[in-house]
Amino acid sequence: DVKVTQSSRYLVKRTGEKVFLECVQDxxxxxxxxxxxxxxxxxxxxxxxxxxxxxxxGDIPExxxxxxxxxxxxxxxxxxxxxxxxxxxxxxxxxxxxxxNVLTFGAGSRLTVL
Amino acid sequence: AQSVTQLDSxxxxxxxxxxxxxxxxxxxxxxxxxWYVQYPNQGLQLLLKYLSGSxxxxxxxxxxxxxxxxxxxxxxxxxxxxxxxxxxxxxxVSELDDYKLxxxxxxxxxxxx
Numbered sequence: 001d002v003k004v005t006q007s008s009r010y011l012v013k014r015t016g017e018k019v020f021l022e023c024v025q026d027x028x029x030x031x032x033x034x035x036x037x038x039x040x041x042x043x044x045x046x047x048x049x050x051x052x053x054x055x056x057x058g059d060i061p062e063x064x065x066x067x068x069x070x071x072x073x074x075x076x077x078x079x080x081x082x083x084x085x086x087x088x089x090x091x092x093x094x095x096x097x098x099x100x101n102v103l104t105f106g107a108g109s110r111l112t113v114l
Numbered sequence: 115a116q117s118v119t120q121l122d123s124x125x126x127x128x129x130x131x132x133x134x135x136x137x138x139x140x141x142x143x144x145x146x147x148x149w150y151v152q153y154p155n156q157g158l159q160l161l162l163k164y165l166s167g168s169x170x171x172x173x174x175x176x177x178x179x180x181x182x183x184x185x186x187x188x189x190x191x192x193x194x195x196x197x198x199x200x201x202x203x204x205x206x207v208s209e210l211d212d213y214k215l216x217x218x219x220x221x222x223x224x225x226x227x
Contacts, residue, residue: 004157031213040123042204043158043217050213058214090157100146100165100208103215105157 003027004106006091012112019078021109023091030095032074033103034058034066037088046089049074081113116141116207120218127195128226135190135221137205147188148206148215149179158204164188175199200225 007022025032031050035043035058045058047066055066063085067075074093078085089109094101121136139145146165150158162173169181179190188205205218 033215035217040219042118042120042219045214045216048213056213092158100163100210102148102160102163103150103158105150105159107155107157 004091004093004104006089006106006109008109009107010110010112012114013081014114015082017081017113019081019111019113021076021078021089021091021111023074023076023106024072025074025093025104026072027093027104028071029093029104030071031093031101032068033092033094034064034074034076035090035092036060037090037108043090046076078111081111083113085111086113087111116145116209116216118205118207118216118218120203120205120221122221123219124222124224126224126226129197130194132191132193133195133199133223135203135205135223137188137190137218139186139188139205139207141186141207141209143209145207145209147179147181148208149173149177149188149190150204150206150217152202152204152220154201161190161203195223195225197225197227199223 004025033048034046049055049068065077091106092103119138127133148163149161152158164181172178202220208215
């Protein structure tokens with residue numbers, strides 16, 4: 001089974017801090033994604049990557065950046081955390097190609113910004 | 115761009131009763147459709163998917179969904195639920211050759227004894 005591991009389940013940070021959320025997948029998937037999950041809003045795509053060093057903006061990229069230096073690792077960066085970035089962050093991966101591929105999700109990272 | 119509407123945010127249901135979760139989508143092109151489930155304190159996992167072919171799709175744990183192109187719907191059903199089906203359910207859509215999967219707001223199913 002593909003495993004997607006998010007390094008931190010719970011984080012508490014202060015406004016203005018730089019935050020790194022790390023995600024690693026172990027099955028050689030080409031595509032990796034960062035979603036944000038909020039009650040009543042479902043999942044919203046922040047960024048995705050279809051290859052090493054490649055990245056594409058999703059629907060809500062403002063305030064976030066990403067890094068994919070190695071195929072298995074996809075990092076989400078909050079340059080200066082704000083309280084409205086308090087949320088559950090979900091990383092996912094999928095095999096190469098487009099829309100028919102099933103996403104495999106990590107367990108999530110719950111970030112609280114004070 | 116595609117969008118997804120899940121018509122019910124909360125669905126309470128008694129054990130062994132049937133359940134239907136409604137999902138409508140909008141897109142100007144052909145789509146792939148998915149249902150994912152999120153059990154408490156876990157990530158999402160796939161329940162079932164429609165890519166092509168038969169419009170009735172069977173998934174894991176006794177769930178099934180029917181694709182209706184004219185109604186642009188993909189409703190999820192289970193004839194008899196268990197306590198363990200208590201979870202949040204997400205409908206999702208992607209356009210052919212598009213990497214992006216768009217999710218609905220989710221439906222929370224609470225099964226009571």
